[in-house]
Amino acid sequence: KAGVTQTPRYLIKTRGQQVTLSCSPISGHRSVSWYQQTPGQGLQFLFEYFSETQRNKGNFPGRFSGRQFSNSRSEMNVSTLELGDSALYLCASSPDTGVGTDTQYFGPGTRLTVL
Amino acid sequence: QQPVQSPQAVILREGEDAVINCSSSKALYSVHWYRQKHGEAPVFLMILLKGGEQKGHDKISASFNEKKQQSSLYLTASQLSYSGTYFCGTEKAADYKLSFGAGTTVTVRA
Numbered sequence: 001k002a003g004v005t006q007t008p009r010y011l012i013k014t015r016g017q018q019v020t021l022s023c024s025p026i027s028g029h030r031s032v033s034w035y036q037q038t039p040g041q042g043l044q045f046l047f048e049y050f051s052e053t054q055r056n057k058g059n060f061p062g063r064f065s066g067r068q069f070s071n072s073r074s075e076m077n078v079s080t081l082e083l084g085d086s087a088l089y090l091c092a093s094s095p096d097t098g099v100g101t102d103t104q105y106f107g108p109g110t111r112l113t114v115l
Numbered sequence: 116q117q118p119v120q121s122p123q124a125v126i127l128r129e130g131e132d133a134v135i136n137c138s139s140s141k142a143l144y145s146v147h148w149y150r151q152k153h154g155e156a157p158v159f160l161m162i163l164l165k166g167g168e169q170k171g172h173d174k175i176s177a178s179f180n181e182k183k184q185q186s187s188l189y190l191t192a193s194q195l196s197y198s199g200t201y202f203c204g205t206e207k208a209a210d211y212k213l214s215f216g217a218g219t220t221v222t223v224r225a
Contacts, residue, residue, distance in 0.1 A: 058212065
């Protein structure tokens with residue numbers, strides 16, 4: 001099976017712009033989670049989607065949003081970019097075989113640099 | 116709230132053992148362990164559920180003390196391939212929200 005894919009892999013934006021990142025989960029996985037990874041803060045949970053519904057979200061401002069499509073592909077959007085948004089954004093898909101978070105299969109990430 | 120991992124870093128020689136700890140101030144439903152090598156995505160190692168169920172790696176072992184809200188990951192007879200940063204993720208309820216610790220960097224030397 002193909003793994004989780006994320007596009008684009010690298011992105012450079014300027015402050016104030018907005019950006020959309022895409023994630024294609026492993027075939028058959030219906031749960032997609034997003035994380036922000038920075039050297040200072042580590043891995044921070046952004047949100048989780050299942051069957052097009054957001055089941056939970058982390059403590060990020062409303063500038064960070066996401067959605068999931070009927071084919072389980074997911075996008076996240078960051079509006080009005082700030083320098084502090086520079087990070088590696090990781091997407092993880094999960095088979096969601098039971099109650100609670102299941103095994104997460106991470107994609108390679110999108111490296112966002114905000115200038 | 117992020118779990119606390121210790122130690123922050125450990126250096127081992129091949130064949131040595133190490134223990135990585137993960138503590139939470141809140142009651143936990145599950146503890147997850149992942150390893151990330153430099154420049155790569157995190158890779159799943161183990162899930163430990165409240166009540167004792169485990170899912171994971173045959174060569175990696177871990178424990179979950181529900182009363183103390185602590186988990187430990189045991190690296191036994193370490194190999195060079197064990198090098199990387201180990202993260203624990205905790206879930207307070209079965210609510211699909213994982214909070215990760217800051218990570219423990221493991222370096223295994225020949």
